[in-house]
Amino acid sequence: MTKTEFLTELQRSLNGRLGSEKAAPHLAYYQEYIEIEVRKGRKEEEVVAQLGSPRLIGKNIGDVADRSGQKVAYGEKAKEYGEKILAYGRLAIPKCAALGAAAAGKVKKWFNRL
Numbered sequence: 001m002t003k004t005e006f007l008t009e010l011q012r013s014l015n016g017r018l019g020s021e022k023a024a025p026h027l028a029y030y031q032e033y034i035e036i037e038v039r040k041g042r043k044e045e046e047v048v049a050q051l052g053s054p055r056l057i058g059k060n061i062g063d064v065a066d067r068s069g070q071k072v073a074y075g076e077k078a079k080e081y082g083e084k085i086l087a088y089g090r091l092a093i094p095k096c097a098a099l100g101a102a103a104a105g106k107v108k109k110w111f112n113r114l
Contacts, residue, residue, distance in 0.1 A: 001049070003035075006030070013055045013062075014026055016058075034051075
């Protein structure tokens with residue numbers, strides 16, 4: 001399974017449970033995780049396979065969100081990845097600055113809830 005297929009399936013699963021607005025931070029987390037692992041030299045398919053079923057991940061996130069009032073924390077690793085995402089948003093090239101700023105704003109809002 002490719003990163004795109006994984007994220008599409010995860011998005012379907014999360015949107016059904018949380019709605020697209022609350023699903024977005026979770027999708028961003030997994031997308032960034034996969035990208036960082038690939039940059040470390042791992043194969044995309046290997047990283048995705050290690051993560052497991054996107055449907056099961058979506059169900060688990062939804063279950064936790066149901067029990068905790070829509071607040072799901074990933075801990076220190078998520079904090080590290082969140083800081084990297086925010087840094088990438090600030091370093092966006094001029095043509096992508098608006099897109100990067102919008103994405104960074106969404107991540108920052110989610111990140112502040114951790």
